[in-house]
Amino acid sequence: xxxxxxxxxxxxxxxxxxxxxxxxxxxxxxxxxxxxxxxxxxxxxxxxxxxxxxxxxxxxxxxxxxxxxxxxxxxxxxxxxxxxxxxxxxxxxxxxxxxxxxxxxxxxxxxxxxxxxxxxxxxxxxxxxxxxxxxxxxxxxxxxxxxxxxxxxxxxxxxxxxxxxxxxxxxxxxxxxxxxxxxxxxxxxxxxxxxxxxxxxxxxxxxxxxxxxx
Amino acid sequence: xxxxxxxxxxxxxxxxxxxxxxxxxxxxxxxxxxxxxxxxxxxxxxxxxxxxxxxxxxxxxxxxxxxxxxxxxxxxxxxxxxxxxxxxxxxxxxxxxxxxxxxxxxxxxxxxxxxxxxxxxxxxxxxxxxxxxxxxxxxxxxxxxxxxxxxxxxxxxxxxxxxxxxxxxxxxxxxxxxxxxxxxxxxxxxxxxxxxxxxxxxxxxxxxxxxxxxxxxxxxxxxxxxxxxxxxxxxxxxxxxxxxxxxxxxxxxxxxxxxxxxxxxxxxxxxxxxxxxxxxxxxxxxxxxxxxxxxxxxxxxxxxxxxxxxxxxxxxxxxxxxxxxxxxxxxxxxxxxxxxxxxxxxxxxxxxxxxxxxxxxxxxxxxxxxxxxxxxxxxxxxxxxxxxxxxxxxxxxxxxxxxxxxxxxxxxxxxxxxxxxxxxxxxxxxxxxxxxxxxxxxxxxxxxxxxxxxxxxxxxxxxxxxxxxxxxxxxxxxxxxxxxxxxxxxxxxxxxxxxxxxxxxxxxxxxxxxxxxxxxxxxxxxxxxxxxxxxxxxxxxxxxxxxxxxxxxxxxxxxxxxxxxxxxxxxxxxxxxxxxxxxxxxxxxxxxxxxxxxxxxxxxxxxxxxxxxxxxxxxxxxxxxxxxxxxxxxxxxxxxxxxxxxxx
Numbered sequence: 001x002x003x004x005x006x007x008x009x010x011x012x013x014x015x016x017x018x019x020x021x022x023x024x025x026x027x028x029x030x031x032x033x034x035x036x037x038x039x040x041x042x043x044x045x046x047x048x049x050x051x052x053x054x055x056x057x058x059x060x061x062x063x064x065x066x067x068x069x070x071x072x073x074x075x076x077x078x079x080x081x082x083x084x085x086x087x088x089x090x091x092x093x094x095x096x097x098x099x100x101x102x103x104x105x106x107x108x109x110x111x112x113x114x115x116x117x118x119x120x121x122x123x124x125x126x127x128x129x130x131x132x133x134x135x136x137x138x139x140x141x142x143x144x145x146x147x148x149x150x151x152x153x154x155x156x157x158x159x160x161x162x163x164x165x166x167x168x169x170x171x172x173x174x175x176x177x178x179x180x181x182x183x184x185x186x187x188x189x190x191x192x193x194x195x196x197x198x199x200x201x202x203x204x205x206x207x208x209x210x211x212x213x214x
Numbered sequence: 215x216x217x218x219x220x221x222x223x224x225x226x227x228x229x230x231x232x233x234x235x236x237x238x239x240x241x242x243x244x245x246x247x248x249x250x251x252x253x254x255x256x257x258x259x260x261x262x263x264x265x266x267x268x269x270x271x272x273x274x275x276x277x278x279x280x281x282x283x284x285x286x287x288x289x290x291x292x293x294x295x296x297x298x299x300x301x302x303x304x305x306x307x308x309x310x311x312x313x314x315x316x317x318x319x320x321x322x323x324x325x326x327x328x329x330x331x332x333x334x335x336x337x338x339x340x341x342x343x344x345x346x347x348x349x350x351x352x353x354x355x356x357x358x359x360x361x362x363x364x365x366x367x368x369x370x371x372x373x374x375x376x377x378x379x380x381x382x383x384x385x386x387x388x389x390x391x392x393x394x395x396x397x398x399x400x401x402x403x404x405x406x407x408x409x410x411x412x413x414x415x416x417x418x419x420x421x422x423x424x425x426x427x428x429x430x431x432x433x434x435x436x437x438x439x440x441x442x443x444x445x446x447x448x449x450x451x452x453x454x455x456x457x458x459x460x461x462x463x464x465x466x467x468x469x470x471x472x473x474x475x476x477x478x479x480x481x482x483x484x485x486x487x488x489x490x491x492x493x494x495x496x497x498x499x500x501x502x503x504x505x506x507x508x509x510x511x512x513x514x515x516x517x518x519x520x521x522x523x524x525x526x527x528x529x530x531x532x533x534x535x536x537x538x539x540x541x542x543x544x545x546x547x548x549x550x551x552x553x554x555x556x557x558x559x560x561x562x563x564x565x566x567x568x569x570x571x572x573x574x575x576x577x578x579x580x581x582x583x584x585x586x587x588x589x590x591x592x593x594x595x596x597x598x599x600x601x602x603x604x605x606x607x608x609x610x611x612x613x614x615x616x617x618x619x620x621x622x623x624x625x626x627x628x629x630x631x632x633x634x635x636x637x638x639x640x641x642x643x644x645x646x647x648x649x650x651x652x653x654x655x656x657x658x659x660x661x662x663x664x665x666x667x668x669x670x671x672x673x674x675x676x677x678x679x680x681x682x683x684x685x686x687x688x689x690x691x692x693x694x695x696x697x698x699x700x701x702x703x704x705x706x707x708x709x710x711x712x713x714x715x716x717x718x719x720x721x722x723x724x725x726x727x728x729x730x731x732x733x734x735x736x737x738x739x740x741x742x743x744x745x746x747x748x749x750x751x752x753x754x755x756x757x758x759x760x761x762x763x764x765x766x767x768x769x770x771x772x773x774x775x776x777x778x779x780x781x782x783x784x785x786x787x788x789x790x791x792x793x794x795x796x797x798x799x800x801x802x803x804x805x806x807x808x809x810x811x812x813x814x815x816x817x818x819x820x821x822x823x824x825x826x827x828x829x830x831x832x833x834x835x836x837x838x839x840x841x842x843x844x845x846x847x848x849x850x851x852x853x854x855x856x857x858x859x860x861x862x
Contacts, residue, residue, distance in 0.1 A: 038522070
C-alpha cells in the first residue's frame, strides 16, 4: 500500500445488521476500533492520558434497530488509497457489519452531525393493523403530539417529516415508512411514533434505510 | 419428550430480546465464534460458565476448552451462560429451554454438559442452568438419553458438596483429559450400553472422579468415618490431572459485541507458584510450576492481536514477578508493540522495588493504581501465613511506586487469619496510613490508598484446612473497627459481605450432605450468591434447617489433625504429611523460603517423577529427577494416574 505521512479522513457507509443491532453506541465504537486494529490500519489516536481512536459515528442508531446505510468518519495517521483500506477492512469485520462504500473526505470538512438532517426508517409490523394509512394520516394531522421520555415531556410532531404505509402484494406484511428529523437535540425516534399509534414497538422490526445529508 | 427446534427458539428470541437488558448477552454470533454442523458432529459439548455472559466471556479456562474441542473434526463445543433475572423470567414465560449461543440448541440436546466451577458461590447457578435446560438435576435421575454432566475448575478439588448433581468431576487440568472424556463418550455411545458403563469407563481416566462409585460413612458426631469405593475398579485416591508442559496458548478468542469484565487477551505466562502462602488454595493445587517461553508468549500476543484487535493484554500467573524471564518478557513486549496503543496488565506482583521497575516499562500513563497484596499487616501475621515481607519492605516499595509517578496504591488484606487479634486488624489501618504518608511526600493530596479487605476462608488441600473460620459476629466487629479507623481524605476501604464469605466456607469445606442444602436453597430461590444484591443469607440458614444440618459444624470447629476430610480421597498430590507439617510450623511462626531455593518434598515430584524426567530442564521449576526406574513411554502412552502405575 502506498502511504505517506499526512493524516487522512475517510467516510464509511456501512450496514449494521442481525446480532449487531444489540450493540450500543460505545460498543460500536470499540467494534470499529478493533476492526481497524485487526486490519492493521493506522487509526489516529488522541494524545495524552487516555488515548482514544478518532472515530465519529454520524447519528447513533438506538439499541435493537438495524441500519442499511449508516455513516462514520475515521481518521488515519497515514494516507492509504480507499480501495486498499476497503480490501484490508473487509476480512476484519465482525458478523453483522457490512461496509458498503469508502471515500476520502477533506480533513476539515464539517462533521457528520452537522451534515445529517434526517433519517428514513422502515418498520415491519408483526400483526395486521386495520386502516393503517388512515391512522398515519390522522397522526400527521395533529398539531402537537406531546410525549414523555426519560422524565421530560416534548412535542414529537415537529420531528416527524413524513409517514406512509406499505402493504406487500399478498397482504402478508405491513410496513410503515417514516422520515424523521435527525439533528443534535432534535431527533425523532421511530419507537416513539409507534407508541403514538398505539403499536407496541418491541415486537416490530425497525430498520433505518438511510441518513439524509444536506 | 417433544424436542424444541433451534428455529423455534430463535423465533421466540426475536420477540423477547428487545425487552431485556443487554440483549447482546444472549445472541451469540460474535467474531471468532465457531459454528459447526450439528448433524455431522459425533459429540456435542455445551461449555457452561454458570454466571452471566459478562463474566463468563472473560474466563480463560472456558476459552481454552472451546478452542481444544472445536479443533477436533468430529466434536463441536458451544457456550452457555446464566441468564440475568429478566431474561430468565422471559424464557420461562415463553416456555423455551436454555439454549446454546452458537446454534440455539436446547441444553438437553447436548451429549456432554461441562461446567466450569472456579469458585463455590456458582453452585446454585449451576442447578438453575440444568433446570432451565430441562436436564434432571440429580445425577441418579439421568438416563441414557440425558446429557453427561461433568464439572471442573478449582472448586472441584472438593467435589463432594456438588456430588449429587454432577456425573463426573475433572480434578486438575483439563487440556488433555477433556479429549479423553470425549473419546470415552463416543465409544460408549457406539456400544449402545447402559449409563453406568459410561461412568465406569470415565472413572478409569486419570483425573476423573465419578462420585456415584464411592460412598461416604459418618461417625455419630457427624465427622466422616470412611470414604469407600462401591465399584472395585474405581481409583482410590483420585489423583489430580496435570499437563506436563503447558500447551500453546489460545490466540483466537471470541470478541464480544459488548463490554465484559475484562476486555483483553489473557495469556497465562506460567502455572503454579513456588511461594507457598499457607492460605492459598491456588498455590497448593496448581503445582508444579511450569513456564511458557518468552518467544512463545510474544508470538501468541502478536497472533491474538491480529485475531481479536484487543487493546489490552493480561499476563496471567499467580506471581508474575517470579516468572524466570520476566524482565526480558516485559522489555520485549514494550519494544515489539510500542506503536500499537497496547495496554499490558501484569497482576500479582511481589512487594519489592523490582516490581516497580517492571511496571515502569509497561505503563507510561500511570492511569490505574498499583496493587500490592501484603495479606496481613503485622510481621507476626505474615510469617504465620508464610508471606514473609517486612513492614519496611512494604513502605519502601510504596515509596518507589509514588516516586515513579503513581498516585494510587491498592493494598489487599485478609482478616480472620488463624490467631489474629484486634491489634493485627488495627495494624491494617496503621499500615495504610503509613503508606499514604509516603504518598503525600511525592504526590501531596493526590495520593490515595485503597484497602481491599476480604475474609480468610480455610480451604481444602491447604496447610490451613484444619483451621476454624472466624464467626460472623467477630468478622463484622473487625470490619467495623476498620471502617472507623480508615476514614479521611485519601483513604478508602472495600470489604466483602461476611455472610457471603460464610457461604463460600460452607460450600468449600462441606461434605456430601451439603448437596441437600444446595438443593433446598436453590428451591427457595437462591441464585447468583456471589452477587450482593441477589444473595439471601436467610435462605441458606433455612436450607441447613431443612436438611437437618448444623452450619457451625462445617465452619466453626478446628478439625483435629487425624480427622478424615470430605475431600480425603481426592489427591492434590501435595501430601497430607507436608500440609500437616506446614500447619504446625505456622503455629510456631516458622516460614519456608521459595521452593525453587530448596525443595520441601511437598509430594509433587514423587508422584510425577516420570513426567518430570520426560520434561527436563526449565519447563518445570522443581528439581530434576535423576534416577530412572521405569521407561517413560509407559506412562506417557496411558491415561492412568502416575501413582497407580508406579505404585508410589
